[in-house]
Amino acid sequence: MAEQRSGVQVTGEGTVFKLLKDDNQGSRHQRFLIELPEGQTLLVAHxxxxxxxxxxxxxxxxxxxxxxxxxNAHGGVIHWTHHDPAGRHEGGWLKHSGKTYE
Structure with missing residues (x-):
């Protein structure tokens, strides 16, 4: 993430600091902002x-x-936090309070 590259599969953990309204245009996404331990902020689009x-x-x-x-200049976006129904892309996930969302 520090290298400013895109399209990279990543795994990490952060603290939610802002809940955003869902994006309901096209595929619906739950959105929130997290801060990583090193201080970088990310938008999660689930x-x-x-x-x-x-x-x-x-x-x-x-x-x-x-x-x-x-x-992006704001820190970046994490998406593909779900399975791929077509089976062509590596599946992603979110974990919160002991439960996995994929």
Whole structure:
């Protein structure tokens, strides 16, 4: 992520510091901002048409992730945090409070 590369499969963990409204244009995405231990911030865009929503997500919660990182000037975006129904792409996931969302 520090190399400003995009399209990279990554795994990590961060603390939720802001919950955003869902993106309902096209595939629906649950969106929230996390801060990594080193201080970098990321937007998590979790496709809730393909994976369950994280209910009871709050600021201050820890979320682990495995997905695709896309660099931007604000820190970046993590997406593909779900399975691939077509089986052509490595599946991703989110983990929150002991439950895996994929």
């Amino acid at each position: 496709n809730i048409d393909l994976a369950p929503r994280i209910n009871k997500l709050n600021t201050g919660d820890t979320v682990a992730f495995h997905g695709v990182y896309e660099w």
